[in-house]
Each structure stands twice: as structure tokens, then as C-alpha cells.
Amino acid sequence: MVSVIMPCYNSQKYISSSIESVLAQSVTEWELLIINDASTDNTKDIINDFSKRDPRIKVFHLEKNSSAAVARNIGIDNAQYKHIAFLDSDDLWLPEKLDKQLSLMEKRNMPFSFTSYYVINHEGKVLELRKAPEIVNYDKLLNHGNEIGCLTVMYNRERFQNYRFNEEIRIHEDYKMWLDMFENVDTAYAIEEPLALYRVHAGSKNLNKFRSLKWNWLLWRNYQKQSVISSLIISLRWIKNKVVQRLTVKKLNTSRNNSLTFPSVDQKSVY
Secondary structure, eight states: EEEEEEEEEEEETTTHHHHHHHTTTTOOOOOEEEEEOOOOHHHHHHHHHHHOTTTTEEEEOOOOOOHHHHHHHHHHHOSSEEEEEOOOOEEEEEETTHHHHHHHHHHHHEEEEEEEEEETTTSSSEEEEOOSSSOOOHHHHHHHOOOOGGGGGEETTTTTTTOOOTOOOSSSSHHHHHHHHHOOOOOOEEEEEEEEEEETTTTTTTOHHHHHHHHHHHHIIISOOOOOOHHHHHHHHHHHHHHHHHHHOOOTTTTTTOOOOOOOOOOOGOO
């Protein structure tokens, strides 16, 4: 049913938990393609061990470090199932994630879907809830910035057979991919229920908002061919949205234990 693509680089600290969140899915017909982007830590041994214990897990080892875009494209090129989903090696899914998305897409005959998600810290504590907009189209995605979490996306590979991540882009390569896709999709619908957990830590590449704005500007100008004035307007709107997001973000009750746990799969696979 679903080909799950997981790029990884020096991910020994979190990748076991990420893999186990796939193993814990209520849907069992999936394959997990892990692309090791020339890691120098113990990542290679960890993913090799998982692949030996579950034939649904397939690993690819790159000889030189490339990028998440390159790794994801290798995953797409080797995918066997109709649907594609993405999960980075430090993020997590809730157990019903694949099941609920597949049900929605089949019911509505949708080629693309995404969900809300939690933001967690390096310890797994929930920091905030990021609600997905109910619907997204090309204009909204272009003019309001990327509101689609890559870890929540699922799309029909047959509908988007020739689409790949732009390997020239080091940050926001997923945003560019969605913009390309949405030029041929009228509307995409979200599952507003949070079904994934996005981890922020010192190594998170989107942590710096000024850097993020710079890369967005380059994307709008160089790839989407927006004028300077148009890019400036979009940038100001993006800044406003980020400020509003900060002010209105739904903080979870920190007085309770807000770390999430997952169903046990194979305790021997915990590193």
C-alpha cells in the first residue's frame, strides 16, 4: 500500500524510535526505504540490523554525503507501492497515521493529503500543536508559505510519477516539490487531527527563521519566477504568519506529563 521514504545522516540518536513508529502502524502492508546519506556514526549498523529482522525494511547506502533531496529521490525511484509517504530519521508517527490517510484518500479519490502534527523537543516532550489548514491550493501555498509538514504528506505515485525533489535546493526542497505538484492539483485536503511528531533540536535545519526566510526568498524569486515586489509582499505575509503563529500557538498543558509513548514492537530494537 505505502512506500515510506526515510533519508538519514548521522541519526543514531533518534532513528530507532522513528523506525519503530513505522513498525507500530496499524496498517501492515508497507515498505520502509531507508537511504543512508554516508553517515559516519553508528547509523549504518542500526538500520542494517532492522532490515535483517524485517524484510519490509530496505536500506540503501550512499558512498558520499549528498542531501535529503537526493536521498528522497533515490527512495522514490525504488518505491514499489502506489502511495508515497515521508518520515525523517528524527521524527515520529502515531500508530493510526497511515490508516487514516489511506482511508481518506480512497474515500475522496484524493491524490495528495497531509495532516496536523505535534512539535516535540529532543526529549520527546510536546511543545506545540501545528494545525494543518483544511484545504490548500497552489495560490495559498505560494502566498502564505509552506504549511504542509513533509512528515505528514502522502501522495499517489501514479498521479505524480515524474515528480522529484529539486537537488539544487538544500533547504525547503519539500516546499518546492509541493508547489510543483500543486500546479496540477486543484485542492488538497488535510486531516486536522495530529498524526505525526516533528522533532526540533540543535541539528534541525529549519530552526533559524531568518535563514528560512532567505531560502524562501530565493525559491520565490529564482524558481517560482516571482517579481521583486511580489516576493517582498509574500515575504511580509510570511513574517506576519510566523508572528501570529508564535502568538496564537496552542501550548499543551506542561503541568502534565506530555511525553508521548508508542506501542511496544520489539524491545530488542531499542538502541
